[in-house]
Amino acid sequence: MKNVEKPELFAEVFGYPVENICDEAVQSRSVGICPFLDGPCQKSTYVDGQGIRRPMGICSMFHHGKKIAITCPHRLKSEGLIFDAAMDFCFPGVPADEMVALPEVRLPTNRGRAGNLDYTIVRHKDGRVLDFAGMELQTVYFSGDGMRDMFIRYLEHQKRGVDFSPKQTGRQHPDYRSSSKKRLLPQLIEKGPIFGAWNKKFVVAIHTEFYEHLASNVHLVEASKKDADFAWIAVDYDPTLKNKSRHLVVQRVIPSRFDLVLKAFMLTAEDVPPVQDFVSHLERLVARAIEQRRN
Numbered sequence: 001m002k003n004v005e006k007p008e009l010f011a012e013v014f015g016y017p018v019e020n021i022c023d024e025a026v027q028s029r030s031v032g033i034c035p036f037l038d039g040p041c042q043k044s045t046y047v048d049g050q051g052i053r054r055p056m057g058i059c060s061m062f063h064h065g066k067k068i069a070i071t072c073p074h075r076l077k078s079e080g081l082i083f084d085a086a087m088d089f090c091f092p093g094v095p096a097d098e099m100v101a102l103p104e105v106r107l108p109t110n111r112g113r114a115g116n117l118d119y120t121i122v123r124h125k126d127g128r129v130l131d132f133a134g135m136e137l138q139t140v141y142f143s144g145d146g147m148r149d150m151f152i153r154y155l156e157h158q159k160r161g162v163d164f165s166p167k168q169t170g171r172q173h174p175d176y177r178s179s180s181k182k183r184l185l186p187q188l189i190e191k192g193p194i195f196g197a198w199n200k201k202f203v204v205a206i207h208t209e210f211y212e213h214l215a216s217n218v219h220l221v222e223a224s225k226k227d228a229d230f231a232w233i234a235v236d237y238d239p240t241l242k243n244k245s246r247h248l249v250v251q252r253v254i255p256s257r258f259d260l261v262l263k264a265f266m267l268t269a270e271d272v273p274p275v276q277d278f279v280s281h282l283e284r285l286v287a288r289a290i291e292q293r294r295n
Contacts, residue, residue, distance in 0.1 A: 006167035009147070010154065011068045012059035012075070014041060017246055018154075018165045029158055032057060036074045043072060046148055056151050060246075061142060062168060068237060068246075069174035070207040073118070073137035078248045082137070082205040082233050083119070085250045089231045090133040090201045091123050099123050101135070107191060114190045121203075133201040134191060138184050140210055143175040176213040185265050192258045201229050202258060208236040208251050218264040221256060228255030 010018050015035035016025035027033070032055050034041040041055035059075040060068050076082055083101045091099060105120040119135040150166035184204070195202045211234045214220060220232075232254040238247045 006169075007065050008062055009150065009166040009168050009172065010058055011062050012246060013151075013154070014057040015059060015075075026158070029057075029155060034074060036077045042074070046152065054155075056148065058147070058151065061172070061174070063142075063173055065168075067209070069142070069209060070139045071141060071174075073139050073205075076137050076139065076205050076207070076235060076248070081248060081250050082235060083121070085233045085253050086119075086121055086133070086135050086203045086205070086231075089203060089225075089228075089233075089253055089255070090121055091131065094123055098125060107134075107194060109194065114194060115187075117191070131200075133203065134195050135202070136184075136187050136191075136204050138179070138187075138204055138206045138210065140174040140176055140179045140207070141183075142172050143178070147172065174209075176210055177217070179210070180214055180217075180265075188258075188262060188265075192262055196229070196258050199229075201231075203231045203233055205233040205235065208234040211254070220254075220264050221260040223255050223257045223260065225255045228257060230256045230258045230261055232256070 008018060012018070014025070014028040014033060016022075016028060024035075028035060032041045033039065034057065036059075041057040043055045043057055045053045045055050047053050059072045060070045063069055070076065084096075086101075087094070087096070087099050100122050102120045102122055103118070104116045106116050107114045117134050118137045121133045121135055122129055123131040147166075154166055188204075192202070211232055232252075233250060234252045234254065235248045236251050238249045
């Protein structure tokens with residue numbers, strides 16, 4: 001039987017496709033530079049063989065063959081497309097020079113603080129704030145086999161000029177469920193009531209594949225743009241642009257309302273099974289525990 005080569009695992013590292021070996025890509029990998037930040041990569045770090053702490057600059061990963069999942073929120077910022085879309089949704093018709101996207105602004109509450117906003121879109125005139133909106137960037141993390149060792153091997157081979165890229169094992173997968181419940185939803189719950197009380201708009205930039213996963217698992221309701229105070233900005237790779245970099249495009253801006261978004265994630269009475277179903281499950285577990293104790 002003919003051996004079928006497994007597909008690659010890493011799609012982009014330090015801003016460039018793994019197959020890209022141009023001078024800029026090699027330089028980014030050697031010093032850990034993120035082209036979307038114009039500075040050092042801010043991903044989680046590891047200590048290399050020389051005792052130097054280095055970032056694991058994985059921007060996106062392949063899964064289930066050639067599907068790509070974006071794993072770093074900074075990857076979404078390519079060419080400023082998500083900011084243009086956010087500004088157009090929040091403040092349509094306002095000149096670009098009268099808006100600015102401010103990163104990591106602390107969001108206060110009367111109980112302390114609700115964390116930082118990824119970005120605050122500010123409409124201003126001569127330095128005076130006229131209006132503002134909130135913005136979060138959401139990507140997915142992977143579950144399965146740890147990738148630290150694979151990443152280190154990849155970079156070591158790159159330094160030696162050896163063509164090597166880790167392959168998919170079938171055990172790594174984008175964990176959209178955990179990413180939405182443990183990352184996205186807490187942000188919405190914490191910040192949504194504040195922006196609702198202030199009557200301000202809010203947007204979430206997200207990879208299209210992530211949005212489609214959400215839409216298939218919870219009932220996301222769209223609203224008319226006139227009534228919307230919330231929007232999903234769904235971006236994906238442009239399949240027509242095949243050169244040394246992968247380019248993103250804004251595929252859709254999906255208007256909604258914050259109350260509808262939060263409601264979509266909450267369980268209703270129809271979602272709750274009879275209590276006896278859970279009791280029966282507990283009894284099976286108890287019986288198994290008793291049997292194990294006897295043995």
